[in-house]
Amino acid sequence: MCVLVVAAFWGRVYAADMAPTLQGHFEQGGIVFGHTNPSTRVQLNGEPVQVSTNGHFVFGFGRDETGPVELKLTASSGEVWQQSYPIASRTFDIQRIDGLPKRTVTPDPEVVAEIRKNNEEVWIARQHRTEREDFANGFIWPAEGRISGVYGSQRVLNGNPRTPHYGLDVAAPTGTPVVAPAGGIVRLAHPDMVLSGGTMIIDHGYGFFSTFLHLSAMHVEVGQEVKQGEVVAEIGATGRATGPHLDWRINWGNVRLDPQYLVPKRN
Template sequence: MKLIFGVIAFLITSIHAYADNDLGMPDTLKQGGYYVGKINPKDKVTFHGKRVKVSEDGYFVIGLGWKYKSQANIRVDHMAGGHTMYHIPVKEHDYDVEEISGLPSKYVAPPKAVQERIAKDAADVRRVRTIDSDLQNFRDDMIWPVKGRISGRFGNHRILNGEPRSPHTGLDIAPGQGALIVAPLGGKVTLVSDQYLTGNTMVIDHGHGISSVYAHMEKAIAKEGQMVAKGDPIGTVGMSGRATGPHLHWGMNWYGERLNAGIALGIE
């Protein structure tokens, strides 16, 4: 009799091995997007073989790289036993090519004298992108950090002074020198730094690996270690670092993955 009940239990859990998307996510995801889901707080989420942080009330977030494959596979292990696999389609994005000319040669092919500084700058940003805080600001609706002409889009292949470079990792907004930048989501400022390539740079942690980057600022207003609310002033637009004109380079991350902020704002 115990064997029979065991087989029945196995069949019941197996029925739920492949399920429709009831996580609260869209039925189709996009390359470069981040998505918030909700489960039983006592269940566990695995994405690409790694455990995903779940809040006390069951919320979690995943992020997709700019060339993510065609399907996101999310596994939920249930406290009561068994697991559910969610297979959510991912829409490909067509990326353009951007040609940028007029950059000082020292920024396109930096001299050896500054390469050590560039390496340290990059390491500082990588370090704060690994922060895995319990903040819940990633669940909020995002607002624009500043409004203006979109001068560069996420994922586009870049040619700088005629030399091919890696894809663009953010959204460039050009409202004019000195325009006020506000926090699109609340969080904690984890880095304020004058960097060689990105100039006056700031990183804000929004929780569960979601962070945002603000580069080429004229000046920072928020301080490192400060908690900011959505809409709080954090800096002003400038052209510090490698830039041909005043603009904000705005990036989003999920740990090591670069994300497209435009998706959260509905423009991509």
């Protein structure tokens, strides 16, 4: 796991001895790991954050989060600890391309329908809330290779902003092994989605998921438990990819986070 920095905060503190241990990045795309008494109730902006049986929890912030955010802990005794944290903004790469044929920007209705079906399968896979603590045990790089794409970048095609890139791309030859960055359970193993090609989702517990895109082969099945470092797939160029690479994504529920915060930096 990368070296983590806790952001500055402001706000009133109640019951200071209840303060949780927090490690992470209070910024756009950032991930924060926490620990508290297992009986404590945790809320972020009024929404519940699940706490594991050993007191671990995790949350994060989307690409466009502006903050500030309010973190509140309530003990079983009723005591409250509360803090407000600013969210640091980031600068993301924006690429503008004009003069493209319409068919390359707007897919056919049949393709749109298939994409929606794929998106629903992905959404369903991420609804699991397994009581596993793999998310709290550290992460490793899922593949060896050169970083060819980063979280948050975006293209504007013919003046139309496209969905930002929410993954970390690792360029490597087709067939390069992909390993589980942390332990978990395989929730999706689709061989050929329209946009993402071979797609796999691993559940690391409590709503924290890894997703792998453009895979050429998969070596595990849905429902299978995997260990950190276990080979689960192979890099490919399936779906809409310009070359062989792994697109690794991290989700906390429906919030898309930056995988770079989980592992040592690489060029």
